[in-house]
Amino acid sequence: MKTIGHFIGGKHVDGTSGRFADVYNPATGEVQAKVALASQAELRAAVENAAAAQPAWAAQNPQKRARVLMKFVDLLHRDMDKLAEALSREHGKTIPDAKGDVIRGLEVAEFCIGAPHLLKGEFTEGAGPGIDMYSMRQPLGVVAGITPFNFPAMIPMWKFCPAIAAGNAFILKPSERDPSVPMMLAELMIEAGLPAGILNVVNGDKEAVDGVLDDPDIMAVGFVGSTSIAAYVYSRATANGKRAQCFGGAKNHMIIMPDADMDQAADALIGAGYGAAGERCMAISVAVPVGEAAANALMERLIPRVESLKIGPYTAGNDVDFGPLVTAQARDRVLGLVEQGVKDGATLAVDGRDFTMQGYENGYFMGGCLFDNVTKDMSIYKEEIFGPVLSVVRAKDYDEALDLPMSHEYGNGTAIFTRDGDTARDFASRINIGMVGINVPIPVPLAYHTFGGWKKSGFGDLNQHGPDAFRFYTRTKTVTSRWPSGLKDGAEFVIPTMK
DSSP states (O other), X not given: OEEEOEEETTEEEOOXXXXXXXXXXXXXXXXXXXXXXXXXXXXXXXXXXXXXXXXXXXXXXXXXXXXXXXXXXHHHHHTHHHHHHHHHHHHOOXXXXXXXXXXXXXXXXXXXXXXXXXXXXXXXXXXXXXXXXXXEEEXXXXXXXXXXXXXXXXXXXXXXXXXHHTTOEEEEEOOTXXXXXXXXXXXXXXXXXXXXXXXXXXXXXXXXHHHHHHOTTEEEEEEESOHHXXXXXXXXXXXXXXXXXXXXXXXXXXXXXXXXXXXXXXXXXXXXXXXXXXXXXXXXXXXXXXXXHHHHHHHHHHHHHHHTOOBOOGGGOTTOOBOOOSSHHHHHHHHXXXXXXXXXXXXXXXXXXXXXXXXXXXXXXXXXXXXESOOTTSHHHHSOOOSSEEEEOOBSSHHHHHHHHHHSSEESEXXXXXXXXXXXXXXXXXXXXXXXXXXXXXXXXXXXXXXXXXETTEESSSOBSSHHHHHHTEEEEEEEEEOOOSOOOOOOOSOOOOO
């Protein structure tokens, strides 16, 4: 049985707590590894290691730090197949989807190569008589990230790449469900030239999380996960004087106007709703066709597409649409919500609950489910399902459709499909949601823009990647300087003002 420990001080170390969690193969249901769960003492040792290494790293000029990321990007390309296979084995994603997970993280690493420009300060000459003023962006010190199971490559890189490029040391606490890829990323960073101790990976559960939130030397925490945990992390971290950016749940709506290309909209919904078995915070889980004619036309196209989805393990080939859910508990929760939707009166137009995979009967598979006639009061509308389930909510007109995402407690992403520019511009302007797609079903911004939701989907002032990441992982110091000119005017007792 493979045992996964931690990565501290530039090398793998065994866990010493005596506690372990099982790492499953979601396709077979078999335990394939055990991962150590850190004690707070082990976390503290990692923090001390990072704190000792950080000052010398921060003293490196930004261009030298960026060169480590240049090499890291090359190594990611070199090991893409190896990373994707490890990711699929523990998460259940298809190989193409796993490569996409790695690539979206790699793109943030590419953006962070521009750290020398992004870290430039400001300068004012002659702010007063013989006075110059300038600002500097300086690293915080030791920072941390708590990342989820559904993107074990992408989200860790979204966190540690800008933090490290800015001169910080980083403590990564990844999900214990699929820990291998984060460990492999740490190995590649060392191979790329990162000094030991600047990126430490501490595997663990709530004990390690609480240790991160309470440690006095960790200055900032980034989190992605459920809203309830995001709120907990944010409140506890900020109560301890830390910066925090915490991203939670989602219920992403896609509005389909009557003038939309229905085939294009249906294809977009299939990919956005069922890709990665729906285990994406940017998945579309609610389709809102406007008008009965549009709703009927959409359902006519969706039903056969959902029924024909190809489901299987990642080893079945690149034409598999999605694989199993990550754990038996995750699958059972989704099945329970589907059952509740039926009890609440929604029409289950495609029922994937009884799907079984021959030869993989113990895997965590389920088929795609499609609901019609869903209403706002139903649990399948209110809750984030995080599974291969799409709900269709019919709207009479545009204003009723717009109100659905506007009034929902989550505000991560949304989309509209239309040929009308006025409608699209109005939607983008009025919607109270952080990321908006116009004829784009999953509007995840590219690395040089910022990623973040509104309402209960995000806690904190600054978002992930893009320029916001460098603002989050640095603090501004402003210097006012005056060099003696030889004139001695005596002491001044009035507050300085611009003269």
